Amino acid sequence: MAHFEKANSLHEWLDQRLAIDTLERVLAKEYWIPKNINFLWAMGMVLAFTFGILLVSGIFLLMYYQPNVELAFDSVNYTIMREVEFGWLWRHVHAVAASVVFLIIYIHMFTGIYYGSYKKGREMIWISGMLLFVTFSAEAFSGYMLPWGQMSYWAGMVITNLFSLGSLELNGLVEWIRGDYVPGQAFLDRFFMLHVLLLPLAILGLIGLHFGTLRIPHVNNQDGEEIDFEAEAAKYKAGNKREAKVISFKPDFLSKDMFVLSVFLIFFFYLVFWHYSFAMDPINFDPADPMKTPPHIYPEWYFLWSYEILRPFPKDPGLVAFGIAQVIFFLLPFLDRSPNVAPAARRGKFNIWFWTMLVDVIVLTIMGKLPPEGIYSTIGLVATIVFFALWISLPFITKNEKAV
Amino acid sequence: MAENSRRDFMGKVFGGWAALGGLGVLYAAKKTWDPLPSVKAAGFTTVDLSAAEPNVLNIEKWRGKPIFILKKTPDMEKSDRDVIVGKDRFMVAIGLCTHLGCIPAYRPDKKDFLCACHGGMFDTSGDNIKPPPPSPLVIPPFKVDGTKLVLGEEGPQYKKMKEAGITA
Numbered sequence: 001m002a003h004f005e006k007a008n009s010l011h012e013w014l015d016q017r018l019a020i021d022t023l024e025r026v027l028a029k030e031y032w033i034p035k036n037i038n039f040l041w042a043m044g045m046v047l048a049f050t051f052g053i054l055l056v057s058g059i060f061l062l063m064y065y066q067p068n069v070e071l072a073f074d075s076v077n078y079t080i081m082r083e084v085e086f087g088w089l090w091r092h093v094h095a096v097a098a099s100v101v102f103l104i105i106y107i108h109m110f111t112g113i114y115y116g117s118y119k120k121g122r123e124m125i126w127i128s129g130m131l132l133f134v135t136f137s138a139e140a141f142s143g144y145m146l147p148w149g150q151m152s153y154w155a156g157m158v159i160t161n162l163f164s165l166g167s168l169e170l171n172g173l174v175e176w177i178r179g180d181y182v183p184g185q186a187f188l189d190r191f192f193m194l195h196v197l198l199l200p201l202a203i204l205g206l207i208g209l210h211f212g213t214l215r216i217p218h219v220n221n222q223d224g225e226e227i228d229f230e231a232e233a234a235k236y237k238a239g240n241k242r243e244a245k246v247i248s249f250k251p252d253f254l255s256k257d258m259f260v261l262s263v264f265l266i267f268f269f270y271l272v273f274w275h276y277s278f279a280m281d282p283i284n285f286d287p288a289d290p291m292k293t294p295p296h297i298y299p300e301w302y303f304l305w306s307y308e309i310l311r312p313f314p315k316d317p318g319l320v321a322f323g324i325a326q327v328i329f330f331l332l333p334f335l336d337r338s339p340n341v342a343p344a345a346r347r348g349k350f351n352i353w354f355w356t357m358l359v360d361v362i363v364l365t366i367m368g369k370l371p372p373e374g375i376y377s378t379i380g381l382v383a384t385i386v387f388f389a390l391w392i393s394l395p396f397i398t399k400n401e402k403a404v
Numbered sequence: 405m406a407e408n409s410r411r412d413f414m415g416k417v418f419g420g421w422a423a424l425g426g427l428g429v430l431y432a433a434k435k436t437w438d439p440l441p442s443v444k445a446a447g448f449t450t451v452d453l454s455a456a457e458p459n460v461l462n463i464e465k466w467r468g469k470p471i472f473i474l475k476k477t478p479d480m481e482k483s484d485r486d487v488i489v490g491k492d493r494f495m496v497a498i499g500l501c502t503h504l505g506c507i508p509a510y511r512p513d514k515k516d517f518l519c520a521c522h523g524g525m526f527d528t529s530g531d532n533i534k535p536p537p538p539s540p541l542v543i544p545p546f547k548v549d550g551t552k553l554v555l556g557e558e559g560p561q562y563k564k565m566k567e568a569g570i571t572a
Contacts, residue, residue, distance in 0.1 A: 154506065158521075161505040167538060180443050182468035291463060291470050293507040295520040311522060315503055315538045372523055
């Protein structure tokens with residue numbers, strides 16, 4: 001047994017037993033952040049906070065939601081929306097956060113691509129981030145099933161049918177995943193479990209991993225400058241804060257994070273109170289009907305780009321294209337063969353690549369929402385081909401990039 | 405050295421047991437996620453066809469899926485896929501598009517099925533006539549019993565179709 005002095009405060013008492021001062025020093029006060037980073041670097045904090053909002057609002061919804069095919073629709077649309085006081089608030093907060101979290105994820109991802117934050121030494125940051133993106137996608141999809149409306153049901157039907165793997169016709173696998181011939185009670189229970197337990201647990205673990213991956217390579221900066229963090233930290237600790245290229249996470253960078261976060265929250269609650277309906281599809285206010293398909297099925301806006309990649313092709317090639325689109329971003333650190341860590345603007349051809357990719361994904365997103373007819377199909381097909389052409393060309397255009 | 409090899413041996417023994425336990429868990433998990441017996445038992449539906457009108461699509465429910473039953477008019481093309489009940493020819497098929505499982509809508513004036521999700525089309529025999537659907541509508545296992553159709557049971561007509569490879 002170690003020796004303990006009498007503590008003079010609660011803080012001291014805890015510090016002796018949990019080393020809270022050491023924890024704070026290692027995790028916050030001496031966690032070094034480069035000075036030259038802009039507001040886009042605060043998106044990580046915005047995401048962590050939004051996940052917190054989803055967790056809390058989800059817990060409130062969980063107390064009234066019924067995971068039963070007969071009761072689910074009414075438990076959401078009647079009990080929570082009309083009977084439970086402030087039930088509407090939790091639902092709108094949850095729905096808006098689920099939608100907005102993807103907007104921030106995409107900004108976070110494209111920031112990383114623009115500044116080369118996935119480059120040598122930072123591959124694990126990128127990969128763990130992509131794992132988070134995939135898990136968030138699964139979380140969003142499983143949550144979308146729960147109100148058991150028409151769009152929930154048919155999205156469940158279409159997405160689980162993808163597991164028959166096209167012409168392989170593995171209908172047994174699909175029925176095993178659903179626990180029924182069609183989405184039914186077993187299916188709803190499974191997705192309920194995934195949404196409220198397994199996937200949130202996985203997300204929490206992955207967030208821990210994602211933070212951990214930053215620890216050794218440190219966060220990138222606006223110029224892609226390689227910083228000697230130990231030397232710069234020594235300057236900072238010696239009191240030479242003006243010359244040091246780094247600042248501490250707490251309290252220095254945290255103040256900027258908090259500012260960006262508060263601006264974000266104004267936008268967020270503006271949506272929650274005045275424009276919540278954008279996060280809710282009108283078709284999902286019809287109860288699930290296995291005997292009637294809505295005339296036009298489309299996913300939420302954040303999946304539209306990959307949905308559009310599935311659409312223009314016949315079954316098997318469409319499925320393959322869709323599968324590749326889901327995982328290709330994981331390979332970014334290995335397909336970009338330039339050693340430069342620099343903003344895209346200074347990287348010649350890569351700059352064109354970056355903006356074409358961004359515009360292409362936006363075009364795919366718009367086409368994914370429009371019906372698959374005439375000119376829209378053609379634009380969608382062209383955008384899909386451009387998407388793959390960009391990925392194929394990436395190693396070639398970055399191979400001979402001039403050093404900057 | 406002797407102690408180390410003893411520990412290695414214990415490690416291997418434990419590893420073996422753990423692998424065995426893991427296989428058991430995987431087997432149990434697989435079985436747990438299979439459709440329940442009550443779900444499987446609800447897999448039979450009987451439909452009386454004596455009152456069917458030509459060119460009017462009837463939609464029945466079998467295993468939670470919509471079943472299209474269409475009595476053919478004389479001008480509709482005959483097909484090996486037709487289910488013959490007495491003197492009448494019927495199209496019987498699972499009403500889920502073979503692309504991604506949406507329900508196509510019947511257009512009695514044009515005598516075809518249009519799947520609005522991705523624009524696929526089927527004719528009155530259930531054959532796919534416009535992509536993306538890669539194959540005709542699936543014919544469910546059926547048995548003709550007088551003027552009744554039993555879905556979920558493989559009758560002689562169905563078995564013949566199955567042998568000819570046209571049920572899917």
